Amino acid sequence: MAGGRAGDVGQDLSVTQIVVATAIMRNGQVLAQQRAYPSADAGRWEFPGGRVEPGESEEAAVVRECREELGVEVEAGPSVGPDVPLRNGMVLRLYTATLVDDNAEPVAVEHSAVRWVGIEEFDDLPWLEADLAFLPDLRKLFG
Numbered sequence: 001m002a003g004g005r006a007g008d009v010g011q012d013l014s015v016t017q018i019v020v021a022t023a024i025m026r027n028g029q030v031l032a033q034q035r036a037y038p039s040a041d042a043g044r045w046e047f048p049g050g051r052v053e054p055g056e057s058e059e060a061a062v063v064r065e066c067r068e069e070l071g072v073e074v075e076a077g078p079s080v081g082p083d084v085p086l087r088n089g090m091v092l093r094l095y096t097a098t099l100v101d102d103n104a105e106p107v108a109v110e111h112s113a114v115r116w117v118g119i120e121e122f123d124d125l126p127w128l129e130a131d132l133a134f135l136p137d138l139r140k141l142f143g
């Protein structure tokens with residue numbers, strides 16, 4: 001059959017690269033992490049996550065990235081907020097998540113710092129530009 005359908009993975013170069021970001025929620029707060037690189041983004045805050053690998057579900061990517069970046073196990077919940085276009089045609093998508101062990105403490109494996117952020121602090125953090133699009137929906141979740 002002539003190609004071109006979105007499902008023809010391997011043939012269709014237009015398949016969108018999804019970057020998952022994770023809003024881990026606990027006690028009315030969400031976990032943010034501070035980027036160490038590249039220099040243009042160093043010091044800015046984002047949500048744990050990264051590129052979904054070929055053949056991997058987005059939920060599985062959420063679990064893998066949180067394990068790699070924070071050393072904790074999470075359970076992925078529903079996605080929230082808009083799909084946010086990034087450079088190079090990538091799309092950023094935010095998932096909610098909870099810690100499997102509520103008492104586990106995430107650590108900054110690859111980042112400068114991690115911290116739990118309450119809704120009243122959202123506006124004070126220098127987020128990566130793309131992440132600002134998620135804040136209204138996160139406010140509603142906590143509201």
Ligand SMILES: Nc1nc2c([nH]c(=O)n2[C@H]2C[C@H](O)[C@@H](COP(=O)(O)OP(=O)(O)OP(=O)(O)O)O2)c(=O)[nH]1
Pocket residue numbers: 019020021022037038046047048049050051086092128129130131
């Ligand atoms: N993980 C994550 N990435 C984000 C967020 N917001 C945002 O613009 N990004 C961007 C930064 C990167 O350009 C891109 C891919 O994320 P990544 O976590 O794989 O970034 P990275 O620097 O480790 O990957 P790379 O571009 O060096 O290969 O998504 C966010 O909240 N979480």
